[in-house]
Amino acid sequence: MVFLISILEEYFSFLDKIEPNTLFYVLIIFTWIISIWQHYLAYRQYKNYKRHRTVPNELADVMTDEELKKARSYAIDKMRYNQIHSIFNEIETTILLLIGIFPWLWKKSGNILAKYNYNNHEILQSLIFISIITIYLTISNMPWSYYYHFILEEKHGFNKQTIKFFIKDNIKKLIVILTLVLPIVALLIKIIQIGGNYFFIYAWLFVTSISLIIAFIYPNYIAPLFDRYDPLREGELRSNIETLAAKINFPLAKIYVVEGSARSAHSNAYFYGFFKAKRIVLYDTLIKGYSIQETKDDNKEKQSNETQEKLSAEENTLTKRHTTDEQQTIKKKVDKGCESEEVLAVLCHEFGHWSLSHNIINLSISFINLFFVFTIFAALFKRSVLYQSFGFTTTQPILLGLLIIFQYVLLPYFEIYSFALTVLSRRFEFQADHFAVKLHYGDSLGRALKKLEIDNMAYPFSDYLYAKYHYSHPTLLERLKAIQSTKST
Known part of the structure; x- marks a missing residue:
């Protein structure tokens, strides 16, 4: 080597x-x-x-001209946003590099340490350097993120976040990033410092191990900080999933539904886990008519019955010329998702x-x-x-x-x-x-x-x-x- x-x-x-x-x-x-x-x-x-x-002929049975027009408008808006955001970031980064942001920020990080009599401490100085950059990027990106979620996505009916949810989400992301990144960077720098001629092997083994650990802890301990995960309720869908998994010898341990509808109307599904303990995660927006139960609500059953009554009432009045806003919302939820x-x-x-x-x-x-x-x-x-x-x-x-x-x-x-x-x-x-x-x-x-x-x-x-x-x-x-x-x- x-x-x-x-x-x-x-x-x-x-x-x-x-x-x-x-x-x-x-x-x-x-x-x-x-x-x-x-x-x-x-x-x-x-x-x-x-x-x-x-x-296209392949979608003629499910897509109307109006839906194609809406999809086209959404795609154009996203493309414009992404390109303007990208150009802004590229110009901003270039300007910062030209004015010498890295050596200036490194010096400032050292000055902060010097106030507490920690001179020439490379690891601590590196952690301050990273913290400042991470906080700056979080704050500077918030206006862009706000526009994307509350204007662009809101315009096309996808955003489900509130301002309070958005702010809390960004604060939690910042805390999680710093909590994970700072100790990892500190250990990596130490390995490079003391690793000798073979430091790159030790560094590789360290980062590889950390990647596997994060792959385990993220879905189990970090993701639930941002979204609610509930076990999929007993019923036909759960039974069919378990039967299918058994048929192909998939080592299924648990099936979760994530409340993706709390932040967006987009849907997804994935699995995670190592060896014989795989977990399946379904977005509630993927399953037609599904909503996560409020397990701590004493009136849960009553609310569920009310929802069913509303759905039934809505189905019986689809042919009426005048439909209330509430019924339109219910229909939209029922129509979306997969059987x-x-x-x-x-x-x-x-x-x-x-x-x-x-x-x-x-x-x-x-x-x-x-x-x-x-x-x-x-x-x-x-x-x-x-x-x-x-x-x-x-x-x-x-x-x-x-x-x-x-x-x-x-x-x-x-x-x-x-x-x-x-x-x-x-x-x-x-x-x-x-x-x-x-x-x-x-x-x-x-x-x-x-x-x-x-x-x-x-x-x-x-x-x-x-x-x-x-x-x-x-x-x-x-x-x-x-x-x-x-x-x-």
């Missing part, structure tokens, strides 16, 4: 011949080249949205990912990639030109080495790596759909995908190049075509 690092250090020796200012502008230009490429793809997609379309068989089909797709070991393959790829980038870091982080290019002329903080190398030097590599993962993910999605079809859930999966497309107001047409580069899932029309092709074989 040491020999490999020596070879890489020799390979990167050309960096020492580059002037720090030249290297700085080269790295900045790299970021803008990638950004321009991303904006070009977005422009192609925007043109696709602006082009007049009619409902039991369609929910099973969606889960069958997720079971396909498990059966075909897609999650294990993705984990393995990420750990191999992590080892590769730590190896590159080991060959680069002592080169003073990298620190000098960002204004660090007298010190070489490990944290800044990590930031510069991972965020800027390796940016072109990460862009290629991300694209490769997207291509692989699309392949896995087709395979998972194929798995569901082979278990005779093809028709139900097709109906579920169509309903989710309508419920999430997804626009069914995409620019080919934009979709290939950005979409981790194939487009709906591609999936429906593949499902029909698999059924006919």
Whole structure:
């Protein structure tokens, strides 16, 4: 391993011949080249949205011209928002780098420590540095987040948050991020400091272990801080899920429903867990007519009966010319979501990912990639030109080495790596759909995908190049075509 690092250090020796200012502008230009490429793809997609379309034949049974128009409007609004937000962030970041924000903030962090007689303590200084940046990013992003949820999503009927919920959510996210990130960074810097020639191996093992630990604690202890998770109620759907899981030997431990409707009308489903203790999570918005029970409400049964009465009353008055606002709301809730068989089909797709070991393959790829980038870091982080290019002329903080190398030097590599993962993910999605079809859930999966497309107001047409580069899932029309092709074989 040491020999490999020596070879890489020799390979990167050309960096020492580059002037720090030249290297700085080269790295900045790299970021803008990638950004321009991303904006070009977005422009192609925007043109696709602006082009007049009619409902595709595959969706003629579930989508009206009016729904297609609404989906198109939603897609255009999101694209405009994302592009304006992206350009603003790119300009802001570039300006901050040009005025030397990193060395200034590093010095300020040191001055804070000096007030308490903690001089030249790199780890503590790094933690203050990270804390300031994290707090700044949280505060500066809140207006954008507010606009997205309370104006854009609200306009199209998806936002379910209140202002109070939104503020509490952001505060909790900040606390959780700092609670997790600060000790991890402190330990990582310490490992690099004392690890000797093999520090990159120890660092890789540490980060890999932390990733697995977080994968375990996040759904069990962190996610419930933000959303409510209840066991799926006894009934036909639960019995059918358990039967399907037993049929394919899926090690099902628990089935939860998350109250996604508290923040959004979008829907989803996934599973998590290691070895023989898998948990399934369904969004309440995925299940037609489902609402999470208030287990601590003494009047729960009464409220449930009232809800049923309202639903029945609404169904009996659909043909009337005048419908109250309350009844319209109830109908909207009833119409959205999937039937039991369609929910099973969606889960069958997720079971396909498990059966075909897609999650294990993705984990393995990420750990191999992590080892590769730590190896590159080991060959680069002592080169003073990298620190000098960002204004660090007298010190070489490990944290800044990590930031510069991972965020800027390796940016072109990460862009290629991300694209490769997207291509692989699309392949896995087709395979998972194929798995569901082979278990005779093809028709139900097709109906579920169509309903989710309508419920999430997804626009069914995409620019080919934009979709290939950005979409981790194939487009709906591609999936429906593949499902029909698999059924006919």
